[in-house]
Amino acid sequence: MHRLGGVGLAAFDRQQLSQRSFAELSSELSQAQVDLLHAQLDQFRTALVRFASTHRDSIRRDPNFRHAFQQMCAKIGVDPLAGPRKGGWWAEILNLGDWQYELGVQIVDVCVSTRERNGGLIEMGELVRLVSKLRGVAGGVIAEDDVIRSIKTLKPLGAGYEVIDVGSGKKMVRSVPMQLDEDQAVVLAIANQEGGRVSEQLLVSRKAWMPERAKAALENMLLRDGLCWLDDQDEVNGVAYWVPSAMHWDE
Structure with missing residues (x-):
């Protein structure tokens, strides 16, 4: 019985030694990999x-x-x-x-x-x-x-x-x-296409909007948000709106 116990303890010690050796080897390999990565x-x-220094001006x-x-x-x-x-x-x-x-x-x-x-x-x-x-x-x-x-x-x-x-x-x-709503985004898109000019009639014909919707969108941009100007002497429709952010300025 004592002999078997001795063999068992020796085997256990060898296993512990092997585990420590593998752990040390793993640690050495990991450190070597880290060192290599840092060098790279x-x-x-x-x-x-x-x-970047050579081409900084470019x-x-x-x-x-x-x-x-x-x-x-x-x-x-x-x-x-x-x-x-x-x-x-x-x-x-x-x-x-x-x-x-x-x-x-x-x-x-x-x-x-x-x-x-x-x-x-x-x-x-x-x-x-x-x-x-x-x-x-x-x-x-x-x-x-x-x-x-x-x-x-x-x-x-x-x-x-x-x-x-x-x-x-x-x-x-x-x-x-400020947050632009969907109708304002549509008005801005059309204004960009038209050089800044947009009207209720244009929104009705392009987007099939009801006249009330077109009027509300333009008046909100004019009175509430200050994003457009009113032109009450428009040659085409009598009344039109101009969106300055969609106009080109010579300066």
Whole structure:
């Protein structure tokens, strides 16, 4: 009996020893893999920084190159244009994070300065044009994509900045905290197609609306929201409405 017990204890000790050995080996392998991963990430980071540093001017000035660079980084979970709090070493080494915030400030400048005439709603192409004019030649070319990204950084301000799709590939930027209803979205889409002009008759013929619905939608935009102007001397219908955010301005 003692002999069998001894064998059993020895086997148990060997099993415990084997388990500790496997655990130590597993730990060593895991640490080696972690070390290798860190080394690879360091190499990748160095290569990415070198690429971005070499092409920094192109990234800042060429919207197509910038978009391609952003897409490449997005696939690996890196945001090269994030601000100092989010971008960390990007903002410190490449100074690209400040570019995004600078653009955001310029967008706010244009939106606020045009709010009196458009009620806080501006067509995307018009916004890009006015911001580009504000930046000047030295500021480089910006694209719609850049504006959309910057507006996302303005969201925490709670000022209502938002990109709105009004159909047919048209986008508008809202800079006041209000919610557009479906009828207003339809009016904006038609106004964009008509150079800013819209009327009750146009809504009735294009959308098969009842005259009462068309009148209510336009009067709400005029009196409640301040998004359009009344033209009571329209040559076609006598009365029409003009949506400034859908009009093109020469400045």
